[in-house]
Amino acid sequence: MSKINKVVILGAGNLATQLAIALHDASVNIMQVYSRTMQSASILAEKVNSTALSDVKNLVVNADLYIFALSDKALQPVLDQMPIPIGDVVHTAGSIPMDIFDDYTECYGVFYPLQTFSKNRKVDFSSIPICIESNNLGLQEDLMELAERISTNIHLIDSEQRKQLHLSAVFTCNFANHMYSIGQKLLAEKDVDFDLLKPLIKETAEKVQELDPVSAQTGPAIRFDKEIMTKHENELKDLPDFQKIYRFVSESIFTMHSEKK
Amino acid sequence: MSKINKVVILGAGNLATQLAIALHDASVNIMQVYSRTMQSASILAEKVNSTALSDVKNLVVNADLYIFALSDKALQPVLDQMPIPIGDVVHTAGSIPMDIFDDYTECYGVFYPLQTFSKNRKVDFSSIPICIESNNLGLQEDLMELAERISTNIHLIDSEQRKQLHLSAVFTCNFANHMYSIGQKLLAEKDVDFDLLKPLIKETAEKVQELDPVSAQTGPAIRFDKEIMTKHENELKDLPDFQKIYRFVSESIFTMHSEKK
Numbered sequence: 194m195s196k197i198n199k200v201v202i203l204g205a206g207n208l209a210t211q212l213a214i215a216l217h218d219a220s221v222n223i224m225q226v227y228s229r230t231m232q233s234a235s236i237l238a239e240k241v242n243s244t245a246l247s248d249v250k251n252l253v254v255n256a257d258l259y260i261f262a263l264s265d266k267a268l269q270p271v272l273d274q275m276p277i278p279i280g281d282v283v284h285t286a287g288s289i290p291m292d293i294f295d296d297y298t299e300c301y302g303v304f305y306p307l308q309t310f311s312k313n314r315k316v317d318f319s320s321i322p323i324c325i326e327s328n329n330l331g332l333q334e335d336l337m338e339l340a341e342r343i344s345t346n347i348h349l350i351d352s353e354q355r356k357q358l359h360l361s362a363v364f365t366c367n368f369a370n371h372m373y374s375i376g377q378k379l380l381a382e383k384d385v386d387f388d389l390l391k392p393l394i395k396e397t398a399e400k401v402q403e404l405d406p407v408s409a410q411t412g413p414a415i416r417f418d419k420e421i422m423t424k425h426e427n428e429l430k431d432l433p434d435f436q437k438i439y440r441f442v443s444e445s446i447f448t449m450h451s452e453k454k
Numbered sequence: 455m456s457k458i459n460k461v462v463i464l465g466a467g468n469l470a471t472q473l474a475i476a477l478h479d480a481s482v483n484i485m486q487v488y489s490r491t492m493q494s495a496s497i498l499a500e501k502v503n504s505t506a507l508s509d510v511k512n513l514v515v516n517a518d519l520y521i522f523a524l525s526d527k528a529l530q531p532v533l534d535q536m537p538i539p540i541g542d543v544v545h546t547a548g549s550i551p552m553d554i555f556d557d558y559t560e561c562y563g564v565f566y567p568l569q570t571f572s573k574n575r576k577v578d579f580s581s582i583p584i585c586i587e588s589n590n591l592g593l594q595e596d597l598m599e600l601a602e603r604i605s606t607n608i609h610l611i612d613s614e615q616r617k618q619l620h621l622s623a624v625f626t627c628n629f630a631n632h633m634y635s636i637g638q639k640l641l642a643e644k645d646v647d648f649d650l651l652k653p654l655i656k657e658t659a660e661k662v663q664e665l666d667p668v669s670a671q672t673g674p675a676i677r678f679d680k681e682i683m684t685k686h687e688n689e690l691k692d693l694p695d696f697q698k699i700y701r702f703v704s705e706s707i708f709t710m711h712s713e714k715k
Contacts, residue, residue, distance in 0.1 A: 288685065307653070307654055308654055308657060309658055309661065309672050311661070321653055348650065356689070357641060357689075358646060360640055361640045362637070362673075363673055364633045364636045364696075365633050365658070366654050366658045367672060367673035367675060368707075370672075371710075372629045372630040373626050373630065373667035374707075375706075376625045376626035377622075377666070377668070379621055382618065385611070385615050385622075390622060390626050391663055392569060393623055393626060394627070394662060394663075395659050396570055397626070397627045397630055398630075398656050399656070399659075400572070400631075402652055402656065403575075405638070405648075406632075406634035406635040406648075411468065411572070413628075420526070420527075425621050428621055434702070435706070438706060439624075441695070441698050441699055444695070446632045448695060
């Protein structure tokens with residue numbers, strides 16, 4: 194029988210919302226949802242048939258697991274207000290080491306779903322990698338079992354690796370998305386619809402599901418085609434931020450491609 | 455009845471290959487495939503039941519359309535060797551103005567499929583935007599009709615807009631793909647498999663099929679979370695290329711996000 198059946202969710206942001214929904218759909222009892230404001234706590238609590246609260250003093254003490262899905266900045270202040278001793282805890286953050294919990298409780302860990310979450314976009318959790326770490330073997334097993342109820346893609350990842358995963362995710366998700374934003378902005382200047390780029394964006398992401406991204410690369414930078422690159426930089430002369438990005442990313446593409454040969 | 459039924463493909467690279475296959479599948483007669491080397495011409499010619507050649511002097515003169523799907527650098531030298539007068543011609547390049555054909559023939563245009571092509575990855579042409587331009591209304595109509603035989607996503611785009619589309623495509627495709635390559639390289643340093651990033655890459659691309667990319671943005675840069683950003687820059691201290699990209703892209707994300715507010 195699974196050990197973790199009653200959980201408390203601390204946080205009501207994008208990740209907290211999607212994770213709470215996935216756990217609720219997997220028949221996990223979400224006893225309480227905490228948020229700094231009662232309003233956001235209530236919105237999520239209602240979705241997962243739970244109780245909202247905005248004061249950690251009112252937390253139940255008998256949950257099997259307390260999941261801190263707060264912003265990195267909010268985690269420490271909320272921890273400091275917690276009734277001590279608290280039970281088993283995890284956080285869901287890429288960039289925070291597990292031992293932030295060391296002064297607060299005995300058994301702790303990390304439950305890090307590697308995905309980009311928006312509040313109003315339901316994601317299919319089943320393929321999302323969940324990265325587990327714990328200071329306690331028993332809790333580690335329980336966390337893996339809990340993760341298996343919502344995903345088929347579970348990994349044991351230590352704090353050092355998770356830090357690197359988070360950094361890599363900033364590049365592959367946030368920065369890739371910013372390249373889309375730049376594309377959109379450039380097209381708008383010439384009255385061209387962003388829709389024209391959508392199939393390209395999709396195929397670029399699909400391609401690296403099978404091919405190595407360095408091998409999948411195309412375009413002027415891998416051939417260091419100076420003529421096109423200079424033309425492009427000139428076209429960006431009134432957008433110095435984009436021009437700098439154009440130059441440095443092109444140089445980095447060429448360097449990586451040369452190293453590969 | 456469609457006017458364009460017999461075409462000659464000049465080029466045997468990624469785009470030439472995929473386009474020739476799509477046209478062949480749509481029952482267009484690929485009369486000849488030209489490439490600088492007989493070997494690459496033959497490989498493609500065989501796939502589309504065509505004749506290979508490596509000397510433009512041997513081109514047939516009765517094709518309905520000559521499609522120049524050559525690299526930007528090869529286009530002019532091959533044009534200079536063409537038997538004059540040549541018939542109706544188009545090129546498939548994002549960054550070359552249509553009037554490159556002005557000294558060579560009367561009716562010309564552009565047939566630009568906006569996608570990233572690899573030789574051995576068959577793409578579904580039906581959703582690929584095909585951008586059409588011509589100096590002749592009759593040819594423009596024929597090109598649109600030809601495009602409709604392989605795609606449902608046809609656009610009239612002038613040379614100025616196409617230039618901007620090409621620049622935008624470098625950001626959204628080549629540069630986004632480079633963000634994947636950086637992610638892969640960072641993970642390899644800590645023995646973490648690139649597979650873990652794949653669902654994130656996919657969802658990031660899926661998200662902007664519906665949401666505006668500026669609204670879809672997440673991560674430390676939009677909040678200008680100095681603490682995490684400084685940590686990340688420190689982690690990249692031995693990779694100065696990636697560090698520069700990290701800094702400039704983060705600043706650009708923050709600027710764009712502030713402008714939106």
